[in-house]
Structure formats: C-alpha cells, structure tokens
Amino acid sequence: MALLGTASAVVPQGGETRGAIADWTGFDLGNAAAAAARPQATEWPAAAAVAWRPSTARGSANAGRLDGGVRLPARGQGYYTYDPRFPDRRPNDDARRWGTDALIRELVGLGAWWARTHPRQPRLGFGDLSARSGGSLDLHHSHENGLDVDIRLPRKDGREGRANPGNYDRERTQELVDRLVARGAELILIGPSLDLVGPRGVVVRWPAHDDHLHVRLPDPDGRGN
Numbered sequence: 001m002a003l004l005g006t007a008s009a010v011v012p013q014g015g016e017t018r019g020a021i022a023d024w025t026g027f028d029l030g031n032a033a034a035a036a037a038r039p040q041a042t043e044w045p046a047a048a049a050v051a052w053r054p055s056t057a058r059g060s061a062n063a064g065r066l067d068g069g070v071r072l073p074a075r076g077q078g079y080y081t082y083d084p085r086f087p088d089r090r091p092n093d094d095a096r097r098w099g100t101d102a103l104i105r106e107l108v109g110l111g112a113w114w115a116r117t118h119p120r121q122p123r124l125g126f127g128d129l130s131a132r133s134g135g136s137l138d139l140h141h142s143h144e145n146g147l148d149v150d151i152r153l154p155r156k157d158g159r160e161g162r163a164n165p166g167n168y169d170r171e172r173t174q175e176l177v178d179r180l181v182a183r184g185a186e187l188i189l190i191g192p193s194l195d196l197v198g199p200r201g202v203v204v205r206w207p208a209h210d211d212h213l214h215v216r217l218p219d220p221d222g223r224g225n
C-alpha cells in the first residue's frame with residue numbers, strides 16, 4: 001500500500017483496516033515490498049490523525065457509557081495496539097479503541113514519552129479501551145465509560161508481545177507505573193505475582209492482571225454525570 005512507502009505517511013482516520021495497512025511491527029506484513037518499507041527501530045511512524053472532540057464519561061467504569069468518544073489511532077509514536085481476544089493480533093480492533101479525549105491525549109503523550117526516554121526499547125502495547133459509545137465490552141467488567149485502558153508489561157527480552165511475571169522488565173514497568181501515578185492515574189491494577197509498588201489505593205493488586213496494567217484516569221469533569 002502506497003501509504004507505507006514513506007516515513008511521513010499519515011494513516012487516515014477511518015482507514016485503518018487490517019490487511020489494508022500493514023502493522024509496523026511486521027506481524028501483518030504480507031509481502032517483501034511492505035517489509036522493505038518497515039522503519040528501523042529508532043524510527044517511528046508519523047502520528048496518525050486524531051479526530052479530537054470533547055467527550056463525557058457517563059456513569060461509572062463498571063456501568064457507564066461514553067459520549068463524544070475519541071478513537072486512539074491503531075499505532076503511533078512509542079506504542080502499538082493489540083487485540084486481547086487473540087494470542088497476538090495487532091492492531092486492536094477499531095471498535096475497542098475509544099476513550100474520552102482526556103484518555104486519548106494521555107496515551108498519545110505516554111507513547112511519545114516512552115519513545116523519548118527509551119528510543120531503543122520495544123514500544124508500549126495498549127490493549128482495550130472502551131467501545132465507541134461505552135457500555136459493556138466483552139472480557140471486561142469495567143472499560144465502560146472511556147477512562148480505562150490496559151497496557152502490557154514491558155519485557156526484559158527486548159521484544160514486544162504478551163508478558164508474564166517471568167519475563168516482564170520490572171524496572172521499566174515500575175517506571176511506567178510511576179509515570180502513570182505522576183500523571184494522575186486514579187487506579188492501576190497489578191497482578192498478584194508482580195513486584196511493583198505504588199501509592200496505597202492507587203496501585204492495587206488484583207487477580208488476572210499478571211500480564212498487563214489496568215489503568216483508570218480520573219473523570220475530568222467529576223463523577224455523577
């Protein structure tokens with residue numbers, strides 16, 4: 001696809017269908033020409049356009065909806081997205097990457113920070129956010145109002161992909177947790193087997209979170225709307 005031909009290619013909003021645009025990781029690359037266009041590890045694809053608009057998180061993360069949701073681009077500086085319903089499918093489905101404008105801004109910024117501070121490290125992996133209008137999202141009890149995101153643990157073998165307590169990079173994951181806390185995350189769920197620390201009540205141990213961080217931002221305009 002011609003869009004892959006130059007480093008300055010811009011991925012159009014709404015045009016990111018699997019198969020039409022190969023993933024920069026190479027997972028979806030289907031031919032040699034596309035492989036040749038893959039950037040080196042120190043290069044990053046140009047930022048995809050984000051259709052910014054004001055958003056409102058309604059109700060709660062466990063029973064809520066999302067008005068004016070903004071979609072996270074399938075990939076961007078310092079991050080890729082993955083679909084948690086499959087062993088290693090990238091990017092995540094268009095329907096599972098919606099959040100408040102505040103969450104999307106935070107994630108784009110987090111990716112840029114990661115690329116800046118760890119230019120030779122694998123990118124961050126962002127999983128599910130919310131559905132376009134919020135509400136229930138399969139696999140999750142929460143993720144209903146555009147304030148939640150799952151982030152894979154960075155791995156110590158320098159590879160992207162699913163991590164576990166045996167191969168995650170404790171030091172870099174702690175850096176990530178510290179950054180999220182400093183940025184005002186309201187809640188970070190970590191698995192029982194992970195050696196991570198953080199403020200009581202913010203960093204919380206929770207079953208089934210040994211391969212990712214579940215991160216919740218505070219609702220920018222408060223709760224109860």
Ligand SMILES: [Zn+2]
Nearest residue numbers: 148149150214
């Ligand atoms: Zn989650």
